[in-house]
Amino acid sequence: MRHGLAVALLAVAAVAACSPASHPAPSSPSGQATAAPAGGAAPVSAAGCLAHRIDGPLPVWARSGFHPPDVPIGHVIGLRGAIVAILWGGPESSLYAPPLPDQRNKVLWVPRLADEAGAPLTIRATLNGTHRAVTRELPDVGPSHVNLPAPGCWTLDLSWSGHRDQVELWYTAS
Secondary structure, eight states, X not given: OHHHHHHHHHHHHHHHHTSTTSEEOOOOOOOOOOOOSTTSOOOOOGGGOOOOOXXXXXXXXXXXXXXXXXXXXXXXXXXXXXXXXXXXXXXXXXXXXXXXXXXXXXXXXXXXXXXXXXXXXXXXXXETTSSOXXXXXXXXXXXXXXXXXXXXXXXXXXXXXXXXXXXXXXXXXX
8 A cells, every 4th residue: 555655645746837827848849750861861660779777766866856766667777877867757658749739758967966856958859760850948957848849769869068968869740
């Protein structure tokens, strides 16, 4: 029973942290992934996406505020290990492009160094296998809605407070 209560409290905290009052990324028009011109690479399939989503405990440095601290949750650790993208919605959830009308693409960004939270975060996202790219400016490293214009594997180059890291996220067609 205690485990169920802890999971329920975590769910309430997740909804509160990513409520519409949080800072959403600017929306962009929806569209479909397009291949590069003839002779160019085609968009990457789910099997070719290097996004390494983990549905397990967060790294020790990213667990502050989570009870129990080793609760399993979907997340992707940056290639440099400087940030983690926590994906809300449970182990079966996905990010969608365009976003579903009743479900936002909620991502909680947690930097490795706690004093970096609250700094502006710039995301330069590129659809793998194409030249399609978008930029998202978030007012702070923390809860956000990261909506991207097309399904597929996206490489997100992140920068904040003089730091950089990179994650790959898979967006499912809605």
